[in-house]
Amino acid sequence: MTIPYGRQSITEEDIQSVVDVLRSDYLTTGPKVSEFEKKVADYVGAKYAVAIANGTAALHAACFAAGIGEGDEVITTPITFAASANCVLYCGGKPIFADINPETYNISPEEMEKKITEKTKAVIPVHFTGQPCDMKRISEIAKKHGLVVIQDGAHALGADFRGQKIGSTGDMTIFSFHPVKHITTGEGGMIVTNSEEYYKRLVLFRSHGITRDDSMLLKNEGGWYYEQLALGYNYRITDIQCALGISQLARLDEFIEKRRRLVERYNAAFADNPKIKIPFVEEGCNSSWHLYIIQVNKRKEVFEKLRATGIGVNVHYIPVYRHPYYQKNGYHDVYCEHAEKLYEHIISLPLYTDLTEEQQDYVIKKVSEALQSKTVTK
Numbered sequence: 001m002t003i004p005y006g007r008q009s010i011t012e013e014d015i016q017s018v019v020d021v022l023r024s025d026y027l028t029t030g031p032k033v034s035e036f037e038k039k040v041a042d043y044v045g046a047k048y049a050v051a052i053a054n055g056t057a058a059l060h061a062a063c064f065a066a067g068i069g070e071g072d073e074v075i076t077t078p079i080t081f082a083a084s085a086n087c088v089l090y091c092g093g094k095p096i097f098a099d100i101n102p103e104t105y106n107i108s109p110e111e112m113e114k115k116i117t118e119k120t121k122a123v124i125p126v127h128f129t130g131q132p133c134d135m136k137r138i139s140e141i142a143k144k145h146g147l148v149v150i151q152d153g154a155h156a157l158g159a160d161f162r163g164q165k166i167g168s169t170g171d172m173t174i175f176s177f178h179p180v181k182h183i184t185t186g187e188g189g190m191i192v193t194n195s196e197e198y199y200k201r202l203v204l205f206r207s208h209g210i211t212r213d214d215s216m217l218l219k220n221e222g223g224w225y226y227e228q229l230a231l232g233y234n235y236r237i238t239d240i241q242c243a244l245g246i247s248q249l250a251r252l253d254e255f256i257e258k259r260r261r262l263v264e265r266y267n268a269a270f271a272d273n274p275k276i277k278i279p280f281v282e283e284g285c286n287s288s289w290h291l292y293i294i295q296v297n298k299r300k301e302v303f304e305k306l307r308a309t310g311i312g313v314n315v316h317y318i319p320v321y322r323h324p325y326y327q328k329n330g331y332h333d334v335y336c337e338h339a340e341k342l343y344e345h346i347i348s349l350p351l352y353t354d355l356t357e358e359q360q361d362y363v364i365k366k367v368s369e370a371l372q373s374k375t376v377t378k
């Protein structure tokens, strides 16, 4: 595969920042972790941030902090990575899938509201591809029904909903720093929140449920003393990773700008092609463009042709409830019409900071060729 669909952009400065940590006193639970947290919190405009092992752990921690437990229902979208729903299962809750809006591909607030029962405790909207969900409607619905809002912002670091950066509002928002995401720490994640109470629970959960914080201890037997107050995990992230994250964060706006430019070039190339549906763009919102997804007919054929030419196209996503694990565990009757329809037609094209215009032109040419061949018709 010569051109992947996504990949990291690493500079000599990034490398040096990691090497510097290796020569320092702290490899984990040190100053780089809190520095990275502070910088991400400041960037998105949130009060608190908790850096964690990966985006999935961030979702798990957020569900724990929200108090999701046995029997609780949590509504999310089927067009997402499995982790957005798995995190609910980790806590003994039940993910409920609400269909998407066929234009934006994000969860439909109306469908979400229809799925609310007396068991619903939270909603997990996913800002799919970096396109912000309708947070105004979702917040109104959540407020009306007393639900916690956990935003899955794994695609949306740096995106904004009508001038508000994703992560600056709502109960908790998670980010992922996997190498295909906007910035990377190898593996890594973050939860941001404006609530001190959530913040404390997130910190507790990240490290075994154990605390030394005097204000949280039930008693204090001395300087050595700590207490395990909940069942947490070791979901800590290292200073080595956070140093890379700090260095990457300094280039985030440049990364997003580059992605936007590439998206404009794709759009300009495809806009007049009746065989391609280009992505939705909402007036007044800024997508962070994690993915560039087109819709085509005969997707399988087009996909295989592109793969054969060395282009690492992908499909994001298979509706989560379709996976055998979900089918075997009570989801065999679930069917979201718009999600199914979208899944039939989508292809993610390469989009990442270091994708050159020459490479992109090659992709554009190959996509057009794949669609021109006789067998692919409308």
Ligand SMILES: *Cc1c(COP(=O)(O)O)cnc(C)c1O
Residues within 6 Å of the ligand: 054, 055, 056, 057, 080, 081, 083, 084, 126, 152, 154, 155, 176, 177, 178, 187, 188, 189
């Ligand atoms: C990447 C991703 C995650 C999980 O992040 P990891 O860091 O890979 O654990 C969760 N949700 C969505 C939508 C993602 O794309």
